[in-house]
Amino acid sequence: MTKKFWMALALLGFLAICCVGAGAQTGLREVNSNLKKAEKAYATLQYELAIEHYTKVLQQQPEHLLANLKVGICYLDLVKPEKALxxxxxxxxxxxxxxxEILVLLGEAHQLLGDFDQASDFFRAELSSLSRTELWNKQYLQKRLRECESGVLLSAAPADVSITNLGAAINSPYSDYVPVLLPGDTMLLYTTRRPVTTARGKFGVVEQIHASQLRHGIWQQPELFLKPGHALPDHSVVSIAPHGNELYTYFGGKERGLYVSERTGAGWGAPERLGSPFNEGAVETSMHVTDDGKFAFFSSDRPGGYGGLDLYICYKLPEGGWSDALNLGPAINTAYDEDAPFVDVETNTLYFSSKGHDSMGGFDIFKSQIKGSVWSQAENLGVPVNSPSDDIYFSLTNDRSKAYFSSDRPGGYGRKDIYLILLK
Incomplete structure (x- = not known):
């Protein structure tokens, strides 16, 4: 072979090395670019977008440590525990x-999947590693362990009910929640939460009230409950008075709180913020007026409660106002949040959601009955109504054969979905 041949072969080898090096540099730049975009989205809680960019990083570097950790956290926040794990x-x-936090994250993923024993192992491992001064973390982990214990007990004796997702006509890839039935049970109001991007490119969300008609046993494609021009911007539905002429909403803006809109012959009036005894806490998100119109139950974090959100009751005065609010007491309220009251007057039963009592994780739905002036100890509605996720906003039909509620349990269409309970 000639000298020229060896020189040509060496040149080809050099060019190949250069190409490989250039390709590696290009790949590294793409990884860093996607990682930077992912971190920016993660920091602004845009988890779907963050997952998109972290996934591009993992396509090139499947064992990238930070990308796997962060995409796992994103999936956990989106209540997709299998992918998170x-x-x-x-x-x-x-x-x-x-x-x-890796042991806690792994424990939370197992808990959401209903793997309560494995979740407990991770929580105990984290608990044993804490110092004596880390009191708050210890309390948090002890609470998680109690939830897992409840999960084991409740799963062993499921309730005789069936649960059905209302499907794609109602639920979306985002959040759909707070099902409220109008009189007659043939119209369903609920709140949707959708991402928006403003004209200036800022990311945000907007809440709107949607309505669906029940026809031949099927909920139809929803429409905006109030059309633009009459809409309640950034209001979420809370409940509706028994006669159907008072709509209660929650506004999360500057003048946040509970509002009421009156229906007249000309349509719905502008929402007005409720006065005393309502809206005396920093957070008051739920309210239910009983079918007879005599009592109002609502949630509030006002001073003097047991902790977090508590449930209160007030009664209608002869002149039309409401009495002072009374805390429902320790049979109902705990050091954690209680929210979303719904009352069945016929059976004197209060349904509500709580993160306390024997919840198996997040909000569980409970019931309590009043005898005289005493509420019975809250009773968990059990599996499959409840799950390790947030189960909340229970709403019973007039004939008590069905109920609706919201949940962010895995397997839904979006962040929160609306489900139907067939009671037996």
């Missing part, structure tokens, strides 16, 4: 110290 386990196996 896949990435969190990979990150943990690669580096057991990848995050100070």
């Amino acid at each position: 896949q990435h969190l386990q990979l990150a943990y196996q690669k580096d057991p110290h990848v995050s100070e």
Whole structure:
């Protein structure tokens, strides 16, 4: 072979190395670019967008430590525990110290999947590693362990009911929640929460009230309950008075709180903020007026409660106003949040959601009956109504054969979905 041949072969080899090096540099730039975009989306809580960019990083570097950790956290926030666990386990196996919270994250993923024993193992491991001064973390983990204990007990004796997702006509890839039935049970109001991007490119969300008609046993495609020009911007539905002429909403803007809109022959009036005894706390998100119009139950974090949101009751005065509010007491309220009251006057039963009592995780739906002036100890409605996710906004039909509620349990169409309970 000639000298020229060897020189040509060497040149080809050099060019190949250069191409490989250039390709590697290009790949590294793409990884860094996607990682930067992912971190920006993660910091602004745009988890779907963050997952998109973290996934592009993982396509090129499947064992990237930070990307696996962060995409796992994103999936956990979106209540997709199977995908979360896949990435969190990979990150943990690669580096057991990848995050100070990795054991808790793994425990939370297992808990959401109903793997209560495995979840407890991770929570106990984290608990044993804490110092004596980390009191808050200890209380949090002890609460998680109690939830897992409740999950085991409740799962062993499921309630004789069936649960059905209302489907794609009602539920979306986003959040759909607070089902409220109008008189007659043939129109369903509920709140939707959708992402928006403003003209200046800022990311945000907007709440709107949707309505669906029940025809031949099927809920139809929803429409805006109040058309533009008469809409309640950023209001979410809370409840409707028994006669159907008073709509209660929650506004989360500057003048946040509970509002009421009156229906007249000309349509719905502008919402007015409720006065005393309502809206005396920093957060008051739910309210229910009984069918006889005599009592109002509502949630509030006002001073003097047991902790978090508590449930209160007031009664209608002869002149038309409301009495002072009375806390429903320790049979109902706990150191955690109680919310979303619904009262069945015929059976003297209060349904509500709580993060306390024997919840198996997040909000569970409970019931309590009043005898005389005493509420019975809250009773968990059990599995499959409740889950380790947030189960809330219980609403019973007039004939008590069905109920609706919201949940962000895995397997839904979006962040929160509306479900139907067939009671037996």
